[in-house]
Amino acid sequence: MITVYGGNNSRATRNVWVLEELGLPYEQKSVNFTNGENKTPAFLAINPSGKVPALTDSDGNVALSESFAINLYLAQRYGTGKLWPADPASQARCLQWSMWAATEVEGPVVGLIVEKFFKPEAFRNAETAKKFEEHFIPSLKRIDADLAGKDWLVGNSFTIADLQCACVINGLNMLRYDFTPYPNLAHWLKACLARPAQQKVDAMPRA
Template sequence: MLKIHGVPRSRAFRCIWAAEEAGLPYEVVPLGFAAGFKLERPLTINPNNKIPALEDGSLVLFESLAINMHIARKAGAPLMPSGDDASRVDQWTLWAATEAEPHVMRWAYNAFLKPEAERVPAEAAAGKEALDARLAVLEAELASRPYLVGKDFTVADLNLASVLYGSWLNGYDYTRFPKVKAWLDACLTRPKALAARKQREG
């Protein structure tokens, strides 16, 4: 059984969703946050002392998107396709981490995550401007296919949609990006996504 260390209201949500989509048995080992986004106790299996971390037998992994790639490989197609499409999954997963997440988090911290008195509107605006430039790329890509790799939902979609999930849930303006919005709606209302969201939002 997979052991996912963390809480659903963290990046562990991504891994819970991946396990749901993969149909693999899993257990969430609760570990949440104290004040200031610090862990309530150390997580010794992760040298970075961050959540999530995964135990799969003797294998221990950290980094949520790497965990998801491992889970998807265990499940196989269609969650993790083969051949060139597997390389496209890698591409979009790295794009989620390097191109999307830094900017969506810059916006999020200053739009809803931090206490209101600590938010800096100019930082939120800068994050949105940078993210919008990346969303324009995504909008163009989704003009030719329903999902990132082709006609089927894969872990690439899960990884990027989970990175954008907080913005989608918390009022980010996707008006300029209707294809992105429709794709996010499709990803985040899948039955397994709803199962994971129930844990996170409940």
């Protein structure tokens, strides 16, 4: 049995999206940070960092943390021919895009969201927000150019590369970000978010 630790207001939704894409049975458990459940010996045995998401898979006695690493495990273990391509070059491109999303895009995107959405208005700084946006604009230009003339990032079908990148870039929709300058990116992101598995995840209660 696969168990995902983390509620639907966390990055665990990335892992749930993969599980829904693959049609795998799973259990999802919220972790109560308020009462210190994340610091109990039982949870620290799964993720010594005491954070979510985390995943256990009784088929192989696997315990993992970090949302992207969990997704890559699920794709490779259960998604060959679906989310995970068969040829080494395409597999490497899936890793490339996953690392790109994690290292080049997620940091400044999250920074902008915090600055413009989560911070009280009195503490927001327009100059700080501008710097975050300037940092990720080259990345948006890059993926927009890469998607010219094609539907998906790797090969002719939706893969883990698309899912990982869409998870990060979709955060900008919290800010009603204008993707007009990036038409290929906008078309691709809309297609990713319209997938039945993602629609199911999006409809889940954010408790």
